[in-house]
Amino acid sequence: MNRLIPVTQVATNPPSHRSSDKIYPRSFSGIYRRLRIGAGAMLFTLYFGTVWLNWGERQAVLWDITEKKFHIFGATFWPEDLVLLSAILIICAFGLFFITVLAGRVWCxxxxxxxxxxxxxxxxxxxxxxxxGQRIKLDDSAFSQHKALRRFLKHSLWLLISAGTAVTFVGYFTPVRDLAPNILSLELSGSALFWVFFFTAATYVNAGWLREKVCLHMCPYGRFQSSMVDNDSLVVAYDASRGDPRGSRHKGSDPSAQGLGDCIDCEMCVQVCPTGIDIRDGLQMECIGCAACIDACDSIMEKMDYPKGLVRYASDNELNEGTRHILRLRLVAYFLILVTMIGLFSWALMTRPLLGLELEKDRGLFRFNGSGYIENSYLLKLTNKDIETRHAVIKVSGGEGINMLGPSRVILRAEEKREVPIILEKAPDSLVSEVTSINFEVSTVEDPEKRFIIPTTFLGPINR
Structure with missing residues (x-):
């Protein structure tokens, strides 16, 4: 059995700036930064762009809470379909487990x-x-017009990004093409206005002020990271066997002659870290796997004419033994579970009934009509979950001599709900029991082979 990689708890404040708990990440460049920018740009495009897409005459992705409809492109989900939406979250969770075992906190x-x-x-x-350096100097400086202007510009940009994020988020629950003009004309409803302000404030506080504290103290993912990764998981790691002992030296000098490793102790890896950790202390809970330290260290190694990879994505086995096992039981198990769940979800989505049925029986037990027949009243609720019109056919079976008074065919337009009152009547002398079991059978002209059956009862007195 693979042993777990130990996670070390270390101080999160870089020693190279003033003694406060604020972290000042340094700018840098490198391949992983470009990958991260690409992934972020894709996420921004999906988030801010999808809300403006149309599907036919409606918004492509819209969680309409008022109408209790959840539109996701060509599919519409109703409250009874929430189990499918829950399944999506479970699939995402197992996908995250699989990615973590494979490559640590690369998602983060x-x-x-x-x-x-x-x-x-x-x-x-x-x-x-x-x-x-400029930000540290600005924070340490006395208040001035220059400092106030810098602060004003920063917070203005922060609020602009936060407001755009909030309006887009609310636009997934309220048609965004109505929401945006209402904001500009100051005609926004009270509830929509509240949520826009709420998510603006939440984004502003989380991404602007709390930042890494959300990852360090609020997100549970880092807490159970050590129980997910194993000796063969790819994590951001420092090669101590190559880098230690650390020490400064002149470019072109022979580090082995000075008894030093390749690490020049420049602390660039610490200065670029958004959570303020020193990756040279080992894998830590605070590491979000962003690889900023890899880019920074590689740039220093390149300047020193040393091989890159002193800090790199590597597994514990790779660092200590030089080998890494890609296929292992835990990874294969998560993969099989993930594939199975995706398959079951796809099957459930393809076979889910597109006709929703509910039946309510009148609270009165029975009554006699003008012809002397016993009547029972029902309310049949039909929901067309399809994006096309369907023609429902209603029948009653299971009770001899029962006549149905009400429409036997109902036209259901796309995503329409209809309530159909139905009265069943039966001659008193034909009753053999006070309770007769019957079934409502509903099918569609478009798919006559698929029948939906709702069992119920017909009540009436027996002549003695």
Whole structure:
């Protein structure tokens, strides 16, 4: 059995700036930064762009809580379909487990919304206040007009991004093409206005002020990371056997002659880290796997004419033994579970009934009509979950001599709900029991082979 990689708890404050708990990530460049920017741009495009797509005459993705309809492109989900939406969340959870076992917290570093929005806010901060050294100097300086202007520009950008995020989020629950003009004309409803302000504030606080504290103290993912990864999981790691002992030296000098490893102890890996950790202390709960330290270290190794990869994606076995096992029981098990769940979900989605049925019986037991027949009243609720018109056919079976008074055919337009009152009558002398079991059978002209059966009862007195 693979042993777990130990996770070390270390101080999160870089030793290279003033003694406060604020972290000042430094700007850097590299392949992983470009990958992260690409992933973030894709997420931003999906988030801000999907809400404006149309599907036919309606918004393509819309969770209409008022109408209790959840539109996802060509599919419409109703409250009774929530189990399918829950299945999507479970599939995402197992997908996250699989990715974690394979490559650690790569989700956190490249695709987690908290991380992506945090990087966007850091970009806005760097644009308005400068790089790491300039921001530290600005924070330490006395209040001035220059400082106030920098702060104003930064927070204006933060609020602009937050407001755009909030309006887009609310637009997934309220048609965005009505929401946006209402905001500009100040005609927004009270509830929509509340949620826009709420999510603006939440984004502003989370990505602007809390930042890495959400990852360190609020997100449970880092807490159970150590129980998910194993000796063969890819994580951001420092090669201590190559880098230690650490020490400064001149470029071109022979580190082995000085008894040193390749690490020049420049602390660039610490300065670029968004959570302020030192990756050289080992895998830590605070590491979000963003690979900023890899890009920073590779740039230093390149300047020193040393091989890259002192800090790299590697497994514990790879660092200690030089080998890594890709296929192992835990990874295969998560993969099989994930594939199975995706298959079951696809089957359930394809075979889910597109005709919803509910039957309510009148509270009165029975009554006699003007012809002396016994009557029972019912209310049949039909829901067409399809995006095309369907023609429902209604029949009653199971009770001899029962006549149905009411429509036997109902036209259901796309995504329409209809309530159909139905009266059943029966001659008193034909009753053999006070309770007669019957069935309502509903089918559609478009698919006559698929029948929906709802069992119920017909009540009436027996002549003695």
């Amino acid at each position: 570093g490249y695709a987690c919304p908290q991380s992506v929005w945090m990087w966007a806010f850091l970009w806005a901060e760097r644009l308005t206040e400068g790089d790491r």
